[in-house]
Amino acid sequence: MSKIVPCLWFDDRAEEAAKFYVATFRACGQDAAIGEILHYGETGPRPKGTVLTVTFTLAGQEFSALNGGPQFTFSPAISMFTWTEIPRYRSSTQRPRDAGADADDQARYRGAQEGL
Numbered sequence: 001m002s003k004i005v006p007c008l009w010f011d012d013r014a015e016e017a018a019k020f021y022v023a024t025f026r027a028c029g030q031d032a033a034i035g036e037i038l039h040y041g042e043t044g045p046r047p048k049g050t051v052l053t054v055t056f057t058l059a060g061q062e063f064s065a066l067n068g069g070p071q072f073t074f075s076p077a078i079s080m081f082t083w084t085e086i087p088r089y090r091s092s093t094q095r096p097r098d099a100g101a102d103a104d105d106q107a108r109y110r111g112a113q114e115g116l
Helices: 014-027 103-114
Strands: 004-010 032-039 051-058 061-067 079-082
Touching: 004 014, 014 032, 014 051, 014 061
Parallel strands: 004 061
Antiparallel strands: 004 079, 032 051, 051 061
């Protein structure tokens, strides 16, 4: 897994885009694969079961495609998603899970927030 993952924002075509990129790279003889596909749950904001994110790999580089809605139109810009070494949560900007988060986790989260 890459430490930094470029994230591409889509309205509702993230899965379609990921499949297109993977097929294009494979057609050129490059290694490419679809990874995990996450779906919206009951709390939305999109209907339950709608694709939320798709991870995919192109020539060894991991990417994430997000169906974030029409707030931002697709552009050449990207976001960078950072994975942490702390297995309890996925990003240094996400709050530790309340159930089972210890004082060290809370301190790491506060430290990450202060650094933003």
